[in-house]
Amino acid sequence: MGDILSYLLWGFAVISVYISVEEAFRKTAEKKAKYLFIAYQLGSAVWSMFFGLLLAQTDPEMAADMRIPGMVGMFCYLISATLLMSYWAKLEGRLKFYIEGFAYLGIPLYPLTVSRENISYQVSEFGMSYQFAPGFWSYAYSGYTVVVAINMMVMIFIMIHKSPKKRERVMGKKLFLCEIVIIIGMVMDTIMPQFGFPAFPGSSISQFLGAVIIYQVYLLYYRSQITLENMSRFLYYSVNEPILIYDEKERLRIVSSSAREFFGETVQEDTERKISHIFEVPAGILDMEDDRIVTEAKCLCNDSFCHLGIDRITDRYGDVLGYIIVVDDMTDKINNMKELQEARRRADEANEAKSRFLANMSHEIRTPINAVLGMDEMILRESRSTEVLGYAMNIQNAGKALLAIINDILDFSKIESNKMEIVENDYAIKDILMELTREVSLRAEKKGLRFVTEFDPKLPSKLRGDEVRLRQIFLNILTNAIKYTKTGSVLFHASFTEMEGQQIILDVFVKDTGIGIKEEKIPYLFDSFQRVDEKSVHNIEGTGLGLSIVKRLVELMKGTLEVKSIFGVGSVFYVHIPQRVVIREPAGNMDETMKQKPLRKYEASFEAEDARILVVDDYKLNLQVIQGLLKETKIKLTMAESGRECIQKVQEQKFDLIFLDHMMPEMDGIETLHLMQEMEHNLNRNTPVIALTANAVAGGKRDVSSGRICGLSVEAD
Numbered sequence: 082m083g084d085i086l087s088y089l090l091w092g093f094a095v096i097s098v099y100i101s102v103e104e105a106f107r108k109t110a111e112k113k114a115k116y117l118f119i120a121y122q123l124g125s126a127v128w129s130m131f132f133g134l135l136l137a138q139t140d141p142e143m144a145a146d147m148r149i150p151g152m153v154g155m156f157c158y159l160i161s162a163t164l165l166m167s168y169w170a171k172l173e174g175r176l177k178f179y180i181e182g183f184a185y186l187g188i189p190l191y192p193l194t195v196s197r198e199n200i201s202y203q204v205s206e207f208g209m210s211y212q213f214a215p216g217f218w219s220y221a222y223s224g225y226t227v228v229v230a231i232n233m234m235v236m237i238f239i240m241i242h243k244s245p246k247k248r249e250r251v252m253g254k255k256l257f258l259c260e261i262v263i264i265i266g267m268v269m270d271t272i273m274p275q276f277g278f279p280a281f282p283g284s285s286i287s288q289f290l291g292a293v294i295i296y297q298v299y300l301l302y303y304r305s306q307i308t309l310e311n312m313s314r315f316l317y318y319s320v321n322e323p324i325l326i327y328d329e330k331e332r333l334r335i336v337s338s339s340a341r342e343f344f345g346e347t348v349q350e351d352t353e354r355k356i357s358h359i360f361e362v363p364a365g366i367l368d369m370e371d372d373r374i375v376t377e378a379k380c381l382c383n384d385s386f387c388h389l390g391i392d393r394i395t396d397r398y399g400d401v402l403g404y405i406i407v408v409d410d411m412t413d414k415i416n417n418m419k420e421l422q423e424a425r426r427r428a429d430e431a432n433e434a435k436s437r438f439l440a441n442m443s444h445e446i447r448t449p450i451n452a453v454l455g456m457d458e459m460i461l462r463e464s465r466s467t468e469v470l471g472y473a474m475n476i477q478n479a480g481k482a483l484l485a486i487i488n489d490i491l492d493f494s495k496i497e498s499n500k501m502e503i504v505e506n507d508y509a510i511k512d513i514l515m516e517l518t519r520e521v522s523l524r525a526e527k528k529g530l531r532f533v534t535e536f537d538p539k540l541p542s543k544l545r546g547d548e549v550r551l552r553q554i555f556l557n558i559l560t561n562a563i564k565y566t567k568t569g570s571v572l573f574h575a576s577f578t579e580m581e582g583q584q585i586i587l588d589v590f591v592k593d594t595g596i597g598i599k600e601e602k603i604p605y606l607f608d609s610f611q612r613v614d615e616k617s618v619h620n621i622e623g624t625g626l627g628l629s630i631v632k633r634l635v636e637l638m639k640g641t642l643e644v645k646s647i648f649g650v651g652s653v654f655y656v657h658i659p660q661r662v663v664i665r666e667p668a669g670n671m672d673e674t675m676k677q678k679p680l681r682k683y684e685a686s687f688e689a690e691d692a693r694i695l696v697v698d699d700y701k702l703n704l705q706v707i708q709g710l711l712k713e714t715k716i717k718l719t720m721a722e723s724g725r726e727c728i729q730k731v732q733e734q735k736f737d738l739i740f741l742d743h744m745m746p747e748m749d750g751i752e753t754l755h756l757m758q759e760m761e762h763n764l765n766r767n768t769p770v771i772a773l774t775a776n777a778v779a780g781g782k783r784d785v786s787s788g789r790i791c792g793l794s795v796e797a798d
């Protein structure tokens with residue numbers, strides 16, 4: 082019997098050592114629990130080992146020697162078990178101090194428990210046994226073990242009744258079982274020897290059973306940490322994306338809970354449903370070259386469109402274990418995308434329709450206005466009556482204002498649809514500045530304002546940039562300055578800053594002594610249709626579009642626009658635009674030149690009796706206007722009212738120049754031009770053709786500038 086018990090205890094020792102070594106190599110963030118657990122298991126191992134040896138002895142002295150390390154194991158066991166339970170029960174304050182401190186009393190007790198005088202040994206039917214000599218130490222030792230057992234009960238009670246977590250309550254119940262087992266063992270070899278019974282090594286056996294239970298509790302505790310295993314559970318149960326796991330023989334082994342929901346009953350674990358039975362994918366898709374592939378496929382179970390991430394799982398030797406397939410249902414996303422694309426297509430169509438409408442409107446409105454202005458120009462040239470000239474001037478002003486509004490609306494629509502383009506040409510800055518001065522100084526004078534110019538004579542005479550848009554920018558801020566100034570003056574300044582290479586920055590500012598702009602309104606100045614301080618400007622004509630167009634144009638030219646203004650005192654608008662220098666020679670004194678070239682009454686600048694020009698326009702009034710405007714040049718004009726008539730005329734006669742209207746019913750300018758180029762009997766194959774268009778929407782220019790055409794877009798006047 083003694084031998085059997087010894088072998089049993091040695092077996093326990095081996096198991097406890099194995100558990101503690103295994104734990105030593107396990108990675109865990111809970112270091113304190115880990116070390117206490119290892120100390121506890123090692124204590125158990127030493128206890129089992131030496132008490133097993135003690136049992137096997139026949140010599141009392143040898144038995145006493147075995148008890149010396151055996152008791153070390155026992156105290157180590159009791160102290161580490163107390164500390165581990167205290168940690169799990171989250172003891173704090175005095176209670177922790179008392180319970181943990183009491184466990185350490187085992188250390189001073191230890192020498193007494195191994196003292197040779199206190200214990201007598203004799204061989205019993207269970208092998209070598211021992212009895213305690215009565216005395217203080219023996220009561221102290223028994224008292225110690227009883228109090229430690231009570232303390233453990235207290236901690237277990239706390240865990241079961243006070244812990245907010247169910248897991249900890251379950252741990253507490255298991256520890257309670259462990260405690261009962263240990264107590265039964267203790268009664269046999271600690272309490273019974275007190276009453277003269279030989280000590281049966283009950284606690285040596287029960288401590289091991291206790292250690293096994295604590296091992297279980299420890300595993301339960303360990304599983305509550307973040308580990309690979311519980312994370313896999315999380316992925317399995319909680320991840321929204323359906324997950325399928327196949328083994329290396331392509332048998333479906335795991336179907337995650339979301340996958341069950343997604344695929345329905347037909348996709349089950351441990352079935353032969355290959356991936357090609359679930360998705361529209363090639364049969365051998367899993368024989369993939371890389372460890373991961375991503376593909377898109379239709380699901381055969383529910384017709385949804387899915388994005389599949391397929392990963393091959395291999396072990397550390399590189400052998401295939403299986404495949405994980407993470408499914409992303411794209412059906413909603415694809416439907417949303419389709420809806421967005423459809424909405425965008427409709428918006429584009431609507432925008433196109435708007436642009437077409439604007440192009441047509443521009444043509445329809447500009448054509449008669451141009452005719453009115455052309456006729457009016459003839460009155461201005463031919464009338465001698467001051468009264469009539471006055472009326473004609475008014476018509477001209479109103480007509481130009483109307484054209485300006487239409488131009489602004491068209492420019493705005495171009496900007497909105499990102500069709501505004503900057504077209505660069507070589508130009509003379511002098512021409513722009515002087516023409517603008519001429520145009521606006523008259524308006525300023527009429528309002529009783531002083532118009533002052535300040536042009537740097539060193540400005541390079543020829544620059545490269547978009548002359549038309551520059552004029553538009555300057556004209557806009559000049560017109561505003563005059564519009565919003567009642568008395569005082571308007572200063573028009575132009576100078577430049579040298580930059581690297583052939584670049585300069587054109588520095589232009591317009592300063593007025595007008596109504597000014599409130600500081601808080603300045604940020605809104607460039608918003609479309611925004612007229613700041615409506616009250617003070619309501620009687621001044623305007624659409625609130627000008628500055629937003631100016632700002633955009635300046636940005637397109639990579640320049641900057643700044644405003645400084647004091648309400649009631651005046652404003653300054655600064656424009657800085659980079660331009661390339663073509664001819665560096667200074668433009669010279671422009672104020673002087675202006676004085677040398679006063680405004681004259683119209684005179685034809687040339688006469689060309691032999692010149693023949695064909696004018697093609699379906700709008701009769703335009704034909705009359707051209708006829709009237711070119712009258713004094715004595716050029717021979719031939720008129721055609723349609724593309725077809727033009728085709729006929731070019732076969733009959735050779736012209737020096739052809740003016741061809743773009744927008745005509747039946748055959749438009751472009752078709753007419755193409756036909757002219759393809760025709761055999763065309764006497765005007767090499768005659769320059771100037772296309773006339775009232776359509777200022779981008780795209781118009783591009784259409785007509787093909788072939789041998791001199792593309793000219795006549796925008797406003």
Ligand code: ADP
Binds near residue numbers: 561614625627
């Ligand atoms: P509008 O057609 O109304 O003149 P703009 O876009 O050119 O439109 O100008 C926007 C607003 O900025 C104007 O309505 C006016 O309130 C203000 N503004 C522009 N220039 C000046 C200026 N020189 N002095 C005072 N206010 C100005």
